[in-house]
Amino acid sequence: MVTAQHEALHRIFQEDPSLFARTFERLLDIPLPADCAVSVIDTDLTELSPIERRVDTVLQLKTDLGDHLVIIEAQTGAKPKKSSSWAYYVSYLHAKHHCPVILVVVCLDGITARWARRPKTIGLTDRPTLTLKPIVLGPDNVPVITDVAEASADVWLAVFSALTHGRSPEVADILEVLATALDTIDPGTAGYCAELTEVGLGDTDARQLWRTLMSTKTYRYQSEFAQQLRAEGHVEGEAKMLLLILDRRGITISEEARERIRTCTDVAVLESWAHQALTIDSADELFA
Incomplete structure (x- = not known):
């Protein structure tokens, strides 16, 4: 699976x-x-x-x-x-x-x-x-990026560093630097990177560290994407995040489908849809 x-x-x-x-x-x-x-x-x-x-x-x-x-x-x-x-x-x-x-x-x-x-x-x-x-x-040849200047110079590489070192001892430092580096780029891209990082960390302690960073720190991009997502059970934020992911990926979605997402009250379902939204080619696949 x-x-x-x-x-x-x-x-x-x-x-x-x-x-x-x-x-x-x-x-x-x-x-x-x-x-x-x-x-x-x-x-x-x-x-x-x-x-x-x-x-x-x-x-x-x-x-x-x-x-x-x-x-x-x-x-x-x-x-x-x-x-x-x-x-x-x-x-x-x-x-x-x-x-x-x-x-x-x-x-x-x-x-x-x-x-x-x-x-x-x-x-x-x-x-x-x-x-x-x-x-x-892998972890043995992807750099551990713990310098803000280095992370800011290549944010996507910094995200890749975080994903491949999600189980490494240095992951807390990597995530702290990444969160700061994301504040140096446009909020839309930064918010998408923040979501991709959370999804990519999977079922690890690092994911909780990332969520804690997103909920306790103040960054520009949080107002666009991440801030509303981090509190567990915040249905409205989950729905908004899902719609933003679909829009960013260029997935055409009907008003009926948008309304179905907005009115969904099950956080687990919304999270599942958000994960699927990263890979689907059409809105129909989201509800299949």
Whole structure:
């Protein structure tokens, strides 16, 4: 079952596709052409068969050296069967688009990161037909950003730092700096980053730390997004947050659907809808 935390780990690259290039250059020392243009493309790999296969995020790189595709998969645990899905994704996209395909796996812990980095083979043990070697981002190579100036210079990278270090000892310092850095950008984007951070921290102590920050500190962006959300049971704030997420993602929603959201009094339902709103393609999917 896909969780909101899982979605946040890869969706951050959809919100700021160029973050991919910066992580490659800064964290992995893999340079990309200066004129590299990055965009998000359709992640649906469904064929005519009834089996649906959907990649987390796919980015398209257009450079003078040719096109490349980048698959970004969020992984919250070691799942041996996942390697066959990754091999399918890479092979399918390579066959469809006739260009190099890069697999990037984002992990939340060191154990999963070490598993993801191990080569995955298909074929004979000593003569594999296919060897899959993902590029892995995780707590061991994503920087711990605890400097306000550094976080303010690249807010999306600071959010990514918070998500990947949600279980690290330094997470309290990371979140404190992130909350301050968000106050340096426009309130709309900052509020969305605040919500994405909360969702992405999942069921961790760090999420409660983040909520405490949002409810006890005063930031400009809270008046737009986060402030009304933080108090548990605040139905009106949850409904407003959901509508803002849908509007920001460009999801067209009818007045009837808006009224259904506004009149909902179940906080758990509103939270569930808010998590779904990060991934759906139409308003109809929200109530399916």
